[in-house]
Amino acid sequence: DTAVSQTPKYLVTQMGNDKSIKCEQNLGHDTMYWYKQDSKKFLKIMFSYNNKELIINETVPNRFSPKSPDKAHLNLHINSLELGDSAVYFCASSQDDGPYEQYFGPGTRLTVT
Amino acid sequence: AQSVTQLDSQVPVFEEAPVELRCNYSSSVSVYLFWYVQYPNQGLQLLLKYLSGSTLVESINGFEAEFNKSQTSFHLRKPSVHISDTAEYFCAVSPAGGTSYGKLTFGQGTILTVHP
Numbered sequence: 001d002t003a004v005s006q007t008p009k010y011l012v013t014q015m016g017n018d019k020s021i022k023c024e025q026n027l028g029h030d031t032m033y034w035y036k037q038d039s040k041k042f043l044k045i046m047f048s049y050n051n052k053e054l055i056i057n058e059t060v061p062n063r064f065s066p067k068s069p070d071k072a073h074l075n076l077h078i079n080s081l082e083l084g085d086s087a088v089y090f091c092a093s094s095q096d097d098g099p100y101e102q103y104f105g106p107g108t109r110l111t112v113t
Numbered sequence: 114a115q116s117v118t119q120l121d122s123q124v125p126v127f128e129e130a131p132v133e134l135r136c137n138y139s140s141s142v143s144v145y146l147f148w149y150v151q152y153p154n155q156g157l158q159l160l161l162k163y164l165s166g167s168t169l170v171e172s173i174n175g176f177e178a179e180f181n182k183s184q185t186s187f188h189l190r191k192p193s194v195h196i197s198d199t200a201e202y203f204c205a206v207s208p209a210g211g212t213s214y215g216k217l218t219f220g221q222g223t224i225l226t227v228h229p
Contacts (some may be wrong), residue, residue, distance in 0.1 A: 004156075033217075041201060043157075043219040056216055090156055101147060102217060104156040 003027050004105040006091050012111045013081055021076045021108045023091030031055070032074035033102065034066060035090040043090070049074050078110075086112045115140040115206045119220035127228050128196055134189040134223045136178075136204030143209040146187040147217070148178055151201045160202070163187060164209075174198075199227045 004025045013019050025032060033056075034046040048056035052068040063079045078085060088109050092102040120135040138144065145164050149157040161172040168180040178189045187204060204220040 041151075041222045043203065043222075045216060045218075048216070092157075101145075101159050101162055104149075104158070106156045 004091055004093055004103050006089075006105040006108050008108060009106065010109050010111075012113065014113055015081055015083060017081050018077070018079045019081060019110070020078070021089055021091075021110070023074045023076070023105055025072055025091075025093040025103070025105075027093055027103060029093035029095055029103070030071060031094050032068065032071075033092040033094075034074065034076050035092065035104075037088040037090060037107070039087070047074075047076075081110075081112045083112050086110055115142075115144060115208070115218045117204050117206055117218055117220035119202075119204050119223045121223050122221065123224045123226070125226045125228060126194055129193045131192050132190065132194050132198075132225065134202050134204075134225065136187045136189065136220055138185050138187065138204070138206045140185075140206060140208075144206040145209050146178075146180060147205040147207070148172075148176070148187070148189050149203045149205060149219075151203065151222075153200070157203065160189075194225070194227045196227050196229060198225060200225060 007022045031050045033048040035043050037043045046060045047066045049068045051071050065077045068074045088107045090107045091105040094102045116139045118137045126132045147162045148160040150160045151157045161170045163170050163180045171177045176191045201222045201224045203222050205217045207217045
Protein backbone atom coordinates (compact mmCIF):
# COMPACT_ATOMS: atom_id res chain seq x y z
CA ASP A 1 0.00 0.00 0.00
CA THR A 2 1.37 3.39 -1.01
CA ALA A 3 1.52 5.73 1.98
CA VAL A 4 1.77 9.02 0.06
CA SER A 5 0.82 8.99 -3.59
CA GLN A 6 0.98 11.68 -6.25
CA THR A 7 -0.48 11.94 -9.71
CA PRO A 8 0.71 12.39 -12.30
CA LYS A 9 4.30 11.19 -12.06
CA TYR A 10 5.33 13.18 -15.13
CA LEU A 11 3.72 16.32 -16.51
CA VAL A 12 4.86 18.08 -19.68
CA THR A 13 3.03 21.21 -20.66
CA GLN A 14 3.45 24.52 -22.40
CA MET A 15 3.95 27.94 -20.95
CA GLY A 16 0.74 29.69 -20.01
CA ASN A 17 -1.23 26.53 -19.30
CA ASP A 18 -2.92 25.70 -16.01
CA LYS A 19 -2.22 22.33 -14.40
CA SER A 20 -2.90 20.43 -11.19
CA ILE A 21 -1.00 17.84 -9.21
CA LYS A 22 -2.87 15.60 -6.79
CA CYS A 23 -1.62 14.13 -3.53
CA GLU A 24 -3.21 11.61 -1.21
CA GLN A 25 -1.97 10.04 2.02
CA ASN A 26 -3.41 7.00 3.77
CA LEU A 27 -1.37 7.35 6.96
CA GLY A 28 -4.01 9.22 8.93
CA HIS A 29 -1.67 12.18 9.26
CA ASP A 30 -2.95 15.63 10.08
CA THR A 31 -0.45 17.74 8.18
CA MET A 32 0.49 17.73 4.51
CA TYR A 33 3.13 19.65 2.61
CA TRP A 34 4.26 20.63 -0.85
CA TYR A 35 7.94 20.95 -1.68
CA LYS A 36 9.70 22.07 -4.82
CA GLN A 37 13.00 20.46 -5.79
CA ASP A 38 14.84 22.50 -8.39
CA SER A 39 17.33 21.37 -11.00
CA LYS A 40 20.14 21.57 -8.44
CA LYS A 41 18.18 19.22 -6.15
CA PHE A 42 17.57 21.97 -3.61
CA LEU A 43 14.42 21.21 -1.66
CA LYS A 44 12.26 24.04 -0.44
CA ILE A 45 8.93 23.97 1.32
CA MET A 46 6.08 25.74 -0.42
CA PHE A 47 2.99 25.10 1.68
CA SER A 48 1.71 23.06 4.56
CA TYR A 49 -1.84 22.32 5.61
CA ASN A 50 -3.02 21.07 8.98
CA ASN A 51 -6.52 19.60 9.04
CA LYS A 52 -7.38 21.48 5.85
CA GLU A 53 -6.07 24.78 7.21
CA LEU A 54 -3.14 26.58 5.60
CA ILE A 55 -0.27 26.79 8.08
CA ILE A 56 2.89 27.50 6.12
CA ASN A 57 2.87 29.65 3.03
CA GLU A 58 6.36 30.45 1.89
CA THR A 59 7.08 33.18 -0.64
CA VAL A 60 5.45 31.38 -3.51
CA PRO A 61 3.87 33.23 -6.47
CA ASN A 62 0.10 33.60 -6.36
CA ARG A 63 -0.09 31.40 -9.42
CA PHE A 64 0.37 28.46 -7.06
CA SER A 65 -2.73 27.58 -5.08
CA PRO A 66 -2.97 24.58 -2.78
CA LYS A 67 -6.35 23.06 -2.07
CA SER A 68 -7.17 20.57 0.66
CA PRO A 69 -10.64 19.01 0.25
CA ASP A 70 -10.02 16.82 3.32
CA LYS A 71 -7.09 16.03 5.53
CA ALA A 72 -6.01 13.08 3.38
CA HIS A 73 -5.67 15.15 0.21
CA LEU A 74 -3.64 18.20 -0.74
CA ASN A 75 -3.68 19.25 -4.37
CA LEU A 76 -1.51 21.86 -6.03
CA HIS A 77 -2.92 24.00 -8.81
CA ILE A 78 -0.61 26.11 -10.91
CA ASN A 79 -1.90 28.88 -13.20
CA SER A 80 -0.11 30.43 -16.14
CA LEU A 81 2.85 28.08 -16.03
CA GLU A 82 6.30 29.54 -16.61
CA LEU A 83 9.58 27.95 -17.65
CA GLY A 84 10.93 28.46 -14.13
CA ASP A 85 8.21 26.27 -12.71
CA SER A 86 9.95 23.23 -14.18
CA ALA A 87 10.98 21.13 -11.19
CA VAL A 88 10.08 18.05 -9.22
CA TYR A 89 7.24 18.66 -6.79
CA PHE A 90 7.00 16.47 -3.72
CA CYS A 91 4.06 16.01 -1.45
CA ALA A 92 4.66 14.90 2.14
CA SER A 93 2.69 14.28 5.31
CA SER A 94 3.37 14.10 9.03
CA GLN A 95 1.64 13.62 12.36
CA ASP A 96 0.43 16.78 14.00
CA ASP A 97 1.92 16.08 17.37
CA GLY A 98 5.56 15.99 16.36
CA PRO A 99 8.37 15.24 15.90
CA TYR A 100 7.12 15.95 12.45
CA GLU A 101 9.12 13.34 10.58
CA GLN A 102 7.71 13.54 7.13
CA TYR A 103 6.74 10.85 4.66
CA PHE A 104 7.26 11.82 1.05
CA GLY A 105 5.47 10.90 -2.12
CA PRO A 106 7.36 9.76 -5.22
CA GLY A 107 7.34 13.22 -6.79
CA THR A 108 5.87 14.79 -9.91
CA ARG A 109 8.35 15.92 -12.53
CA LEU A 110 6.90 19.03 -14.18
CA THR A 111 8.45 20.20 -17.43
CA VAL A 112 7.27 23.48 -18.91
CA THR A 113 8.22 24.06 -22.54
CA ALA B 114 14.88 30.47 11.57
CA GLN B 115 16.99 27.44 10.84
CA SER B 116 19.62 26.74 8.20
CA VAL B 117 21.48 23.60 7.21
CA THR B 118 24.81 23.29 5.46
CA GLN B 119 26.02 20.07 3.95
CA LEU B 120 29.69 20.56 3.46
CA ASP B 121 30.23 18.18 0.56
CA SER B 122 28.13 18.20 -2.58
CA GLN B 123 29.60 14.92 -3.83
CA VAL B 124 31.38 12.09 -2.06
CA PRO B 125 32.85 9.28 -4.17
CA VAL B 126 33.97 6.19 -2.30
CA PHE B 127 34.88 2.60 -3.02
CA GLU B 128 32.74 -0.29 -1.90
CA GLU B 129 33.41 -1.49 1.66
CA ALA B 130 35.19 1.76 2.56
CA PRO B 131 33.94 3.95 5.41
CA VAL B 132 32.15 7.19 4.65
CA GLU B 133 31.15 10.37 6.47
CA LEU B 134 28.68 12.90 5.14
CA ARG B 135 28.92 16.17 6.99
CA CYS B 136 26.04 18.34 8.14
CA ASN B 137 26.07 21.53 10.20
CA TYR B 138 23.03 23.48 11.25
CA SER B 139 22.15 26.83 12.70
CA SER B 140 19.12 27.52 14.87
CA SER B 141 18.01 29.85 17.65
CA VAL B 142 15.73 27.17 19.12
CA SER B 143 16.04 23.51 19.93
CA VAL B 144 15.73 21.31 16.88
CA TYR B 145 15.02 17.82 15.74
CA LEU B 146 17.52 16.50 13.21
CA PHE B 147 16.96 14.15 10.32
CA TRP B 148 18.76 12.45 7.50
CA TYR B 149 16.74 11.59 4.43
CA VAL B 150 17.90 9.52 1.46
CA GLN B 151 16.75 9.91 -2.12
CA TYR B 152 17.46 7.09 -4.54
CA PRO B 153 17.44 7.96 -8.27
CA ASN B 154 13.99 8.95 -9.52
CA GLN B 155 12.38 8.32 -6.16
CA GLY B 156 11.00 10.37 -3.29
CA LEU B 157 12.79 10.99 -0.03
CA GLN B 158 12.87 8.34 2.66
CA LEU B 159 13.67 8.95 6.30
CA LEU B 160 16.99 7.32 7.16
CA LEU B 161 17.34 8.28 10.82
CA LYS B 162 16.44 10.99 13.27
CA TYR B 163 17.59 12.60 16.47
CA LEU B 164 14.87 13.80 18.82
CA SER B 165 16.41 13.62 22.29
CA GLY B 166 18.37 11.30 24.54
CA SER B 167 21.38 9.42 23.19
CA THR B 168 23.32 11.58 20.78
CA LEU B 169 24.18 8.59 18.61
CA VAL B 170 21.35 7.31 16.45
CA GLU B 171 21.38 4.37 14.08
CA SER B 172 19.45 3.21 11.06
CA ILE B 173 18.50 -0.35 10.18
CA ASN B 174 20.93 -0.46 7.25
CA GLY B 175 24.11 0.37 9.12
CA PHE B 176 24.20 4.17 9.01
CA GLU B 177 24.66 6.18 12.17
CA ALA B 178 24.69 9.86 12.99
CA GLU B 179 25.91 11.71 16.04
CA PHE B 180 24.38 14.90 17.34
CA ASN B 181 27.04 17.30 18.55
CA LYS B 182 25.37 20.28 20.15
CA SER B 183 28.56 22.27 20.78
CA GLN B 184 29.59 21.97 17.15
CA THR B 185 26.00 22.13 15.86
CA SER B 186 26.68 19.11 13.70
CA PHE B 187 24.87 15.92 12.77
CA HIS B 188 27.31 13.99 10.60
CA LEU B 189 26.24 10.73 8.96
CA ARG B 190 28.62 7.77 8.93
CA LYS B 191 28.78 4.21 7.73
CA PRO B 192 31.77 1.95 8.43
CA SER B 193 31.44 -0.04 5.20
CA VAL B 194 29.37 1.10 2.23
CA HIS B 195 27.68 -0.97 -0.47
CA ILE B 196 26.94 -0.20 -4.08
CA SER B 197 23.28 0.04 -3.11
CA ASP B 198 24.04 3.02 -0.84
CA THR B 199 24.58 5.17 -3.93
CA ALA B 200 22.01 7.95 -3.53
CA GLU B 201 21.61 11.55 -2.53
CA TYR B 202 21.47 12.26 1.19
CA PHE B 203 19.75 15.25 2.72
CA CYS B 204 20.23 16.57 6.23
CA ALA B 205 17.23 18.44 7.66
CA VAL B 206 16.15 20.21 10.83
CA SER B 207 12.81 21.19 12.25
CA PRO B 208 11.90 23.17 15.38
CA ALA B 209 11.45 20.89 18.38
CA GLY B 210 7.88 21.69 19.28
CA GLY B 211 6.04 24.96 19.10
CA THR B 212 3.58 25.87 16.42
CA SER B 213 5.81 25.63 13.39
CA TYR B 214 3.97 22.49 12.31
CA GLY B 215 7.04 20.65 11.23
CA LYS B 216 8.71 23.12 8.95
CA LEU B 217 11.65 21.10 7.68
CA THR B 218 14.66 22.98 6.43
CA PHE B 219 16.88 20.91 4.18
CA GLY B 220 20.54 21.09 3.31
CA GLN B 221 21.70 21.16 -0.28
CA GLY B 222 22.18 17.41 -0.44
CA THR B 223 25.28 15.21 -0.78
CA ILE B 224 25.53 12.75 -3.63
CA LEU B 225 27.18 9.56 -2.40
CA THR B 226 28.57 7.43 -5.22
CA VAL B 227 29.91 4.02 -4.31
CA HIS B 228 32.29 2.51 -6.85
CA PRO B 229 33.06 -1.21 -7.15
